Amino acid sequence: MKVICIGEMLIDFVCTDTNKGLVNGVNYVKKSGGAPANVAACIGKLGGEPILVGSVGNDPFGEFLIEEVKGYSVNTDHVASLASSTTLAFVSLGDNGEREFAFNRGADEQLNLDDSTINTLLDDSILHLGSATALLGGELGDSYLRLAEQGKANGNIICFDPNFRIDLWRGREEQFKTICNRYFALADIVKVSDEELVLLSGQSDMAAGCQHFHDLGVKVVLVTLGPDGCLISQNSQQYIVPAYEINAVDTTGAGDSFIGAILFQMANSQPGDNFFQDEFKGFIEFAGKVSGLVCAKIGAMTALPTLSEVNGMSFVVKNK
Template identity: 30%
Template structure:
């Protein structure tokens, strides 16, 4: 059993879709913990929530393996997102942002750490203080800027020093374009590697993901299922990918497991998976048979 740090805010998500509106636990620590738990690993969460968080959500965090009580900041608000799926493209908004994560919050990290900001909550000093042997990054929170009306504006980001320290960088195709300037996902994925990441993974939604680690990238398909709630799919993908990667598995297989795990979480609502490790591996094996070089 491996302990893996996940550094970034927990969130409360207000999800709006064709079925109505619901409020659920979210944020990378919650979703990656699902993957870790199913694959036999443990989370070391470096996160903060406000004292407005409900006892039910604190209980969920505890059930996911986190020391939830020590995350509560008195007088602060929990980070809260609004995710509107009623439009053709998801509309994302922010209602509140919790206290920033600083360098003095980064201590006693395990050997592996996932840097997973969601809305600029990591200070520069905090990022510099993250010195685990294996580092992975989902840069989404570095690419988002909150406007006064609560809407989110995307912005370019490129921290060559950080990318040079990374073992794995996972980003969506839109995020890769902002980082590299490349509109073609394949070229963008290869460029991420040139920036220094040992393995670059670009997620493509229903078209799966691209994995580059030297030579021609591989395309891993998405598992074909009916989508109920796509929130958190990228987080469980990264969590599952890193669980396998830390066991020394081939990055293409890691992406197959990530894609399989993502397919299971989007069949449910929120940070919940109603399946077993056997289900994950079975779907991953199906996907592995369909991997192609691009």
Template identity: 35%
Template sequence: MDSILCVGEMLIDFIEDKTSEEKRFILNPGGAPANVAQVIGALGGIAFILGSVGKDAFGDEIEKTLIKNKVFTEYLVKVETPTTISFVTIDDSGERDFIFYRGADRDLNLSQVGISELKKFDIVHFGSATAFLDGELNNSYHRLLELSFKENRFISFDPNYRSFFWSKDKDKFRKYAIPFIEKSDLVKFNEEELLIITQSESISEAINFLSKEYDATFAITLGKNGSIVFNKNYKINIEAEKVNVIDTTGAGDAYIGSFLYKISQFENKKMLLGDKDEIRRITYYSNNIAGKICTRYGALTALIDL
């Protein structure tokens, strides 16, 4: 089993408590790449996190939670800037809306870790909820992409679109995402991201476009409708098992985390993506893990049930 490096933001999510009659929020360590790493660790994989948090109680809480979920934190950088936080509100269907107060995640500099250290990973996953915003993280994110591509590593990418940041500048978001799609082996979208990035009117139109233009394998998560995985040679539809949805926060991260966990067990990962039958089994597994995450409040609260 090979190790997986997850790079991007770490933060504290304050998630709306829908069980309370009064308006209140529950503290949960989060950030898409951190969530992915924790799913991998909880499932028994080898996950490392690369990102920055503040030298404060929130940063300490993130580190403690990562370690509890068996994530290696050698490349967790602590800086003077306060840890990034977000507030997550949830509608009656379990869908989320985010408000961010950005801080330490922007300050990641690869020199704080060392380039030679990062060359040893066979799988590199980029989660970009804040990585395309201004800050040193943006530069580090692109430098690591070029390094990973040059070293022929298995590259995974999830754009993690947040309307709070990009609703008024979707073209800029799309521009940043394209180089990662071009260089990735595996790309995960939700339906909103799929239509924004491809500028398509329908899922089928977007799938046709991506399968013609890019060599990557794409995984499209569709909530209660399951997911679609496709590339130039095949398309797989897997239905989701029915669960009692409480909160969808972290479901997409659980999906791609479990997908990468399974991939890490194979020797030739790039060739594996061409094996339709094996990818079908992995997709079914990932759907089920994502569904379990939706049954509790908080991005990864349900990890204890995995």
């Protein structure tokens, strides 16, 4: 089954000056990025069938991005090259791998899908909504919502990752929550961090926060807990799948590779009557291995492993 990833493709300029931040950093390395592109690349590297839907500038950066994701076996037939400049992001990394972002938005917001394209994309596919910029509005926002609503009407499996970025929504958090509620009502699966759970549910208790999403219609809630693993909430059951020991040097793309690995497995399985309930623990264990390997190297895409590399590695479960 295909996996449709819609949203931004962009250039990450990663600061190589340790702990300097964006204010004081002067040395940067160009990397391909954008959450939907990262997810699609992960699926392709593992051997799946990702289709990336987005827009870049008709410039050297846009050309670089298209060629880069093609190298990860990503279908780019629905990536448009536009007159606007390619979207850029500047990223600074600390010793613990945590990130500081600054965005210079361009062509990604101008994606415009017609009804025929939407229907073609949704044929025999899982829809992943994980764009950090689509909820900001514009033509991308309109296409994003129309694709989601048609996918819901068609019965496609829909996965939603809000991908909250404080630098994009500072002072407008309530607006972000309102927009996200519309997508929670359309989604079958939601992936949030523990911080996003509190922000978007208004609940500090994890069980109550998950129930907030279930009440909106979500079948499965996945709460990533960093080094503590991932909580799965489904059919009134909640349990934590622990993380693996890893030497994290760059967390950029960790969440994208995590959900990408889950979508790869879902696309090669059948949901059954209980919507993958018996499979999700294995899905999360595999995804934890993939994201752990990504964190151990620099770069959201260049760190992605193949399926054989994941299966050939030994992993130790992290003890609390």
